[in-house]
Amino acid sequence: MNLSLLEQHSDFEWHIPATGKMRVPGIIYAERGLLEDMDNKVYEQVCHVAALPGIVSASFAMPDAHWGYGFPIGGVAAFDPEAGGVVSAGGVGFDISCGVRTLHTGLVRAQVDAVKARLADTLFARIPAGVGSTGPVHLSATKIDDMLAGGAKWAVDQGYGTQADLERIEERGMAHHAKPAAVSPQAKKRQRDEMGTLGSGNHYLEVQEVDEIYAPSIAEGLGLQRGQIVVSIHCGSRGLGHQIGTEFLREMVVEAKHYGIDLPDRELACAPIQSELGQRYLGAMRAAINCALANRQILTHLAREAFSKVLPQACLTLLYDVSHNTCKVEHHLVDGKTKRLFVHRKGATRAFGPGHPDLPDSIRDLGQPVLIGGSMGTSSYVLVGSNEGADERAFGSACHGAGRNMSRTHAAARWRGRAIVEELASRGILIRSPSDRGVAEEAPGAYKDVQAVVDAAQAAGLARKVVRLVPVVCIKG
Incomplete structure (x- = not known):
C-alpha cells in the first residue's frame, strides 16, 4: 500500500481523510510492515465503504485486512438506520457467521501425544470435511426452518450438547428475529445434508496446546494453563450462507438505483436498513447465523464423541464461540450520544471490553474472548476485548485471523499438499485432509504473520493477548 496516501496517527493507527464521495474518514489499524504488505485494493475498498449512506464515525480495517468482495476482509463499518443507513450483503460476506469456538479438554500434552495418531484418525473419520461433505444430520423442510430459527439452542434441544454450552456463545447461541421464510428453497436445499460439516477452504478442527501465557490472571479466569490441550473449530454456514449472499447481492445491485443509492462499487450492493429488501436480507442473514451456530454445535458433539473413544477421561467444555461475517444491532457511543447501529464485521x-452487559456473568470482568486462528501449522491466539466505554475502538472490534497474503491459486501453484503434510509431521503436527490441493491452498506461507497481526491488535488497543496456542492435530477441509 502507498503510505503517502495515509495520515499516521500512531505506530498502529493510520487515517485516510474523507475526500470526494467519502462521508467519513477511513482508519486502518496496523504496524508499518503489515500496512506496506497490504494491496492498494484495501485502501480503495476502505474509501468506498466510507461513501455508503448512513455510515457513522469511520470505515475501519483491522491488522489482518486484505482484499475482499466489496468490503475488505477485516473491514468494520456501522450504519445508522435513522440517517438512511444501509445493510450490505458484501459487508457481511458469503460465509455468513463463519467463526471459531474453542473448547477445554481437561487434558495435557503428554496424554494426547501417547495416542496422537489414533486421535487424529478418529477425528478425521468422525468429522466430515471437504468440498460437498455431508453430515450425520438430515433435515426435513420443517426441521430446517426450526434450525434456522433456533441456532445452537435448537441443536442442544436435539441432543447435540448442553445448556451450559449456550452461555459461552454470542447471543447465547441464537440470533433473534431470524426469518427462515426469507431463505430461498435453493439455499435450504444446499444445507439439508451439510449440518455438522467443516466444508473446505480455511476451515478446520484443531487440537492445540496452550504454549505461552501473556496475561496470567485473565488466563486463569478463562481456565487456561500452560501445557493444557484445547480444541478449536473454525467453520460457518456452509452452502446456505453462500447461497443467501449470492442471491441478495444480485437483488441489491438491481434495486440500489431504485433506492437512490449511488454505488461506488457494484460489489458494495446494499439496501436501506428500513426497506423491505433490507429487512428481508437481515432476516435471512440472521437465519444463516443460526445455521453456523448450530453447525459448530453439532461439530462439537461429534468431537466429543471422537475424544470419548480415544481419551474417555477428556471433558470438552466450551470456552467461547465467536462469529465474524455478521451484521448485528448494537448500541454505541457516537459523538457523545448512544445510538442504535447496524455493525458490519467482515472478517x-x-x-467487547470488561464489564459489557452482553457478556456472560462468569467472564464479564475479563472482557470478551477473541479467538484468532492462525494458518495451518502456525500459532493461534486467545485475546480478550480491551475496549471500554468512550475509549471503544472500531465499535468494539478486533481482527479474526492471520489474513491471506496470497491467493489460493498462487498457493496451489507454489506448494504441494503432500510435502506440507510431511514437513508438518516432522515437527510433530499431524494433518488429516481429504484433499492435497486443499492443504496446498492453505499453506502457512500463504498467510500473514499471525504474531504480527495480534501484536498490532494489542498495540492499537483493540484487544489484549492472553495465551498462544500451537497445533498438535489439524483436520482440514
Whole structure:
C-alpha cells in the first residue's frame, strides 16, 4: 500500500481523510510492515465503504485486512438506520457467521501425544470435511426452518450438547428475529445434508496446546494453563450462507438505483436498513447465523464423541464461540450520544471490553474472548476485548485471523499438499485432509504473520493477548 496516501496517527493507527464521495474518514489499524504488505485494493475498498449512506464515525480495517468482495476482509463499518443507513450483503460476506469456538479438554500434552495418531484418525473419520461433505444430520423442510430459527439452542434441544454450552456463545447461541421464510428453497436445499460439516477452504478442527501465557490472571479466569490441550473449530454456514449472499447481492445491485443509492462499487450492493429488501436480507442473514451456530454445535458433539473413544477421561467444555461475517444491532457511543447501529464485521471479531452487559456473568470482568486462528501449522491466539466505554475502538472490534497474503491459486501453484503434510509431521503436527490441493491452498506461507497481526491488535488497543496456542492435530477441509 502507498503510505503517502495515509495520515499516521500512531505506530498502529493510520487515517485516510474523507475526500470526494467519502462521508467519513477511513482508519486502518496496523504496524508499518503489515500496512506496506497490504494491496492498494484495501485502501480503495476502505474509501468506498466510507461513501455508503448512513455510515457513522469511520470505515475501519483491522491488522489482518486484505482484499475482499466489496468490503475488505477485516473491514468494520456501522450504519445508522435513522440517517438512511444501509445493510450490505458484501459487508457481511458469503460465509455468513463463519467463526471459531474453542473448547477445554481437561487434558495435557503428554496424554494426547501417547495416542496422537489414533486421535487424529478418529477425528478425521468422525468429522466430515471437504468440498460437498455431508453430515450425520438430515433435515426435513420443517426441521430446517426450526434450525434456522433456533441456532445452537435448537441443536442442544436435539441432543447435540448442553445448556451450559449456550452461555459461552454470542447471543447465547441464537440470533433473534431470524426469518427462515426469507431463505430461498435453493439455499435450504444446499444445507439439508451439510449440518455438522467443516466444508473446505480455511476451515478446520484443531487440537492445540496452550504454549505461552501473556496475561496470567485473565488466563486463569478463562481456565487456561500452560501445557493444557484445547480444541478449536473454525467453520460457518456452509452452502446456505453462500447461497443467501449470492442471491441478495444480485437483488441489491438491481434495486440500489431504485433506492437512490449511488454505488461506488457494484460489489458494495446494499439496501436501506428500513426497506423491505433490507429487512428481508437481515432476516435471512440472521437465519444463516443460526445455521453456523448450530453447525459448530453439532461439530462439537461429534468431537466429543471422537475424544470419548480415544481419551474417555477428556471433558470438552466450551470456552467461547465467536462469529465474524455478521451484521448485528448494537448500541454505541457516537459523538457523545448512544445510538442504535447496524455493525458490519467482515472478517472481524466482536471484542467487547470488561464489564459489557452482553457478556456472560462468569467472564464479564475479563472482557470478551477473541479467538484468532492462525494458518495451518502456525500459532493461534486467545485475546480478550480491551475496549471500554468512550475509549471503544472500531465499535468494539478486533481482527479474526492471520489474513491471506496470497491467493489460493498462487498457493496451489507454489506448494504441494503432500510435502506440507510431511514437513508438518516432522515437527510433530499431524494433518488429516481429504484433499492435497486443499492443504496446498492453505499453506502457512500463504498467510500473514499471525504474531504480527495480534501484536498490532494489542498495540492499537483493540484487544489484549492472553495465551498462544500451537497445533498438535489439524483436520482440514
